[in-house]
Amino acid sequence: MRFGEYGGRYAPEILIGPLRELEESYATFREDSDAQADLTALLTRYAGRETPLYSCRNLGRETGVEICLKREDLLHGGAHKINNTLGQALLAKRSGKERLIAETGAGQHGVATAMAGAVLGLSVEVFMGAVDMERQALNVARMELLGATVTPVSSGSATLSDAVDEALRNWAATAETSHYLIGSCVGPDPFPTLVRDFQSVIGGELYHQSFALEGRLPDAAVACVGGGSNAIGTFFPLIDTPIRLIGAEAGGRSLNPGDHGASLSCGTQGVLHGAFTSVLQDAEGRISPTHSISAGLDYPGVGPEHAHLRDIGRAEYVMVSDAEAISAFRLLSKKEGIIPALESAHAVAAALRLAEEMDPGSLIAVTLSGRGDKDLGTVIGGCS
Amino acid sequence: MSRIDEAFHQRETPLLIACTVAGDPTPDASLEVILSMIRSGADMIELIIPNTNPVADGPVISRAHERAIRGGIGIPGIFSLIRALRRESNIPIFLMTYANPVIVHGEAVFLSDAAAAGADGIIIVDMPPEEGGVLISQEEIDPIFIIAPSTPPDRREMIGGIGRGFLYLVSAPGVTGTRQHLPDDLPDRVLEVKQSTMLPVAVGFGIGSAETAYEAAAAGADAVIAGSVISGAIERNPDDPALFVGDAVREIRSGIVRHRSSRSAGQ
Numbered sequence: 001m002r003f004g005e006y007g008g009r010y011a012p013e014i015l016i017g018p019l020r021e022l023e024e025s026y027a028t029f030r031e032d033s034d035a036q037a038d039l040t041a042l043l044t045r046y047a048g049r050e051t052p053l054y055s056c057r058n059l060g061r062e063t064g065v066e067i068c069l070k071r072e073d074l075l076h077g078g079a080h081k082i083n084n085t086l087g088q089a090l091l092a093k094r095s096g097k098e099r100l101i102a103e104t105g106a107g108q109h110g111v112a113t114a115m116a117g118a119v120l121g122l123s124v125e126v127f128m129g130a131v132d133m134e135r136q137a138l139n140v141a142r143m144e145l146l147g148a149t150v151t152p153v154s155s156g157s158a159t160l161s162d163a164v165d166e167a168l169r170n171w172a173a174t175a176e177t178s179h180y181l182i183g184s185c186v187g188p189d190p191f192p193t194l195v196r197d198f199q200s201v202i203g204g205e206l207y208h209q210s211f212a213l214e215g216r217l218p219d220a221a222v223a224c225v226g227g228g229s230n231a232i233g234t235f236f237p238l239i240d241t242p243i244r245l246i247g248a249e250a251g252g253r254s255l256n257p258g259d260h261g262a263s264l265s266c267g268t269q270g271v272l273h274g275a276f277t278s279v280l281q282d283a284e285g286r287i288s289p290t291h292s293i294s295a296g297l298d299y300p301g302v303g304p305e306h307a308h309l310r311d312i313g314r315a316e317y318v319m320v321s322d323a324e325a326i327s328a329f330r331l332l333s334k335k336e337g338i339i340p341a342l343e344s345a346h347a348v349a350a351a352l353r354l355a356e357e358m359d360p361g362s363l364i365a366v367t368l369s370g371r372g373d374k375d376l377g378t379v380i381g382g383c384s
Numbered sequence: 385m386s387r388i389d390e391a392f393h394q395r396e397t398p399l400l401i402a403c404t405v406a407g408d409p410t411p412d413a414s415l416e417v418i419l420s421m422i423r424s425g426a427d428m429i430e431l432i433i434p435n436t437n438p439v440a441d442g443p444v445i446s447r448a449h450e451r452a453i454r455g456g457i458g459i460p461g462i463f464s465l466i467r468a469l470r471r472e473s474n475i476p477i478f479l480m481t482y483a484n485p486v487i488v489h490g491e492a493v494f495l496s497d498a499a500a501a502g503a504d505g506i507i508i509v510d511m512p513p514e515e516g517g518v519l520i521s522q523e524e525i526d527p528i529f530i531i532a533p534s535t536p537p538d539r540r541e542m543i544g545g546i547g548r549g550f551l552y553l554v555s556a557p558g559v560t561g562t563r564q565h566l567p568d569d570l571p572d573r574v575l576e577v578k579q580s581t582m583l584p585v586a587v588g589f590g591i592g593s594a595e596t597a598y599e600a601a602a603a604g605a606d607a608v609i610a611g612s613v614i615s616g617a618i619e620r621n622p623d624d625p626a627l628f629v630g631d632a633v634r635e636i637r638s639g640i641v642r643h644r645s646s647r648s649a650g651q
């Protein structure tokens with residue numbers, strides 16, 4: 001499965017069998033009405049769907065543009081990640097797997113995987129960079145409380161990209177009994193499709209809610225892009241509409257290599273973690289270090305479907321700096337009483353910029369991918 | 385006939401393929417390491433291109449990737465290393481790389497540059513045949529493919545038909561690294577692979593001692609691949625890696641020799 005020229009299955013031979021098996025079991029899962037009903041029940045009664053579409057009373061009003069928030073921050077666990085982990089964990093369970101493997105950066109995906117594992121009775125091992133474990137000690141404690149084993153990864157820069165490497169290595173040895181529950185729409189085929197489908201509940205609800213509550217579709221939909229899962233989940237169901245689709249990438253502290261995570265705005269074509277996509281790398285294909293104030297956007301690659309949407313001009317990708325994200329974080333907290341995740345604050349900042357240039361009366365929908373409790377230390381404590 | 389074909393053709397015992405990360409720990413020291421591997425009895429050289437995300441490698445070779453990157457070798461440096469080796473030796477050399485450096489360089493250009501430098505074959509670990517159109521259709525360098533424990537029979541046949549040089553049979557699920565023993569079903573798996581291809585079969589992953597080299601040889605391997613044990617020797621002896629790598633290669637060789645003598649004694 002390719003998205004234009006992007007995607008593919010650049011995986012070691014040892015993973016080709018497991019990836020094919022996953023592709024087949026997913027095809028069955030999609031057609032299985034029992035499985036789908038089970039997933040819907042979990043999403044509504046366990047995770048808290050559907051999430052509200054909230055029209056901001058204060059934010060952006062001075063521009064005359066209306067900003068709506070798709071409140072994924074209200075989901076169980078505090079982020080959109082649970083849409084994907086419940087879907088994949090249920091798929092794994094129905095395929096007879098006993099164990100889930102996951103990578104995590106900030107810990108949000110690890111927590112969401114630990115929750116899905118707990119509720120479905122699957123054991124969970126989460127790989128996490130040693131540096132991230134220190135930065136996100138609270139999420140490590142949450143995962144452990146939820147019954148997961150958190151394994152530190154100290155190779156490379158000991159952050160998210162290294163954690164993905166280690167999860168892939170572990171899967172190579174354990175695929176018979178384990179499912180690799182990847183956290184974003186990245187990785188070898190069929191992962192980007194799987195994750196997109198499970199996250200598409202965001203855009204699907206948004207479409208109907210916008211008609212029901214606003215009587216119209218938004219003029220633009222904005223979401224932050226790390227690996228790109230909350231963004232593709234927002235965009236995909238809206239692709240055939242005239243809505244402008246805008247992804248906000250981590251502009252970090254500067255546009256120098258190593259200072260940001262803007263894989264679509266600044267990357268070049270290459271293969272990372274099994275997919276041909278847009279990658280931050282040097283001229284010889286060595287992956288660059290990255291930086292973002294938000295751990296969830298601190299990744300040198302991006303889902304291949306986004307690279308395709310960029311190339312065909314269907315979606316636009318903009319960069320939001322650390323400083324802009326922090327301002328938006330504070331502003332949304334003050335104006336609406338909603339503390340966003342720093343990742344989501346990138347989308348809010350991009351929407352505020354957009355509101356300045358759009359006609360009064362326009363409607364912008366922003367996917368608020370998560371809540372910001374986890375980021376108070378970073379913003380208020382001043383550490384990053 | 386390529387140098388690889390010739391080596392298998394002329395072999396009396398299973399070949400010893402010694403593998404090291406190019407440029408580990410520095411480009412100059414790496415040349416010495418490889419020359420030491422050759423002097424100590426290696427029949428073929430696998431040269432790994434250092435990568436920032438070596439997802440098929442265990443901790444020992446992963447650290448070798450990191451050392452080599454810090455040591456400053458780049459793609460041109462790797463080609464120079466091969467040219468330097470070619471001035472000294474006619475031993476078969478193949479590259480082992482991840483897909484990204486090849487794709488970024490331009491697949492066709494990379495493959496012909498590698499061949500021009502003197503490489504005889506290439507394994508692109510994360511480029512299965514389905515993604516390897518350019519690799520398979522070119523004629524300049526042997527594309528070497530991997531067969532894993534999870535590779536089903538029909539796929540084994542397919543890969544056995546398109547690979548050149550030899551097939552690389554992974555001994556056990558997982559990543560590179562040394563083991564106490566190879567799996568008990570290895571002889572059966574070697575046989576299955578041999579029945580689905582005309583190519584010689586090399587066994588790799590887990591071989592780091594005379595004992596495991598013996599087991600691979602006894603399982604019917606046409607070649608035995610040793611990697612982590614060499615990277616480990618470099619890591620432990622940064623001041624004179626070549627000397628200790630030589631010891632490691634001789635130890636592996638002794639396992640292969642033991643297999644031959646036990647065969648001639650027993651038959």
Ligand SMILES: Cc1ncc(COP(=O)(O)O)c(C=O)c1O
Nearest residue numbers: 184226227228229230296369370
């Ligand atoms: C709240 C939140 N938003 C966004 C992201 C980025 O991931 P993606 O781009 O896959 O949605 C993360 C990742 O950890 C996150 O926790």
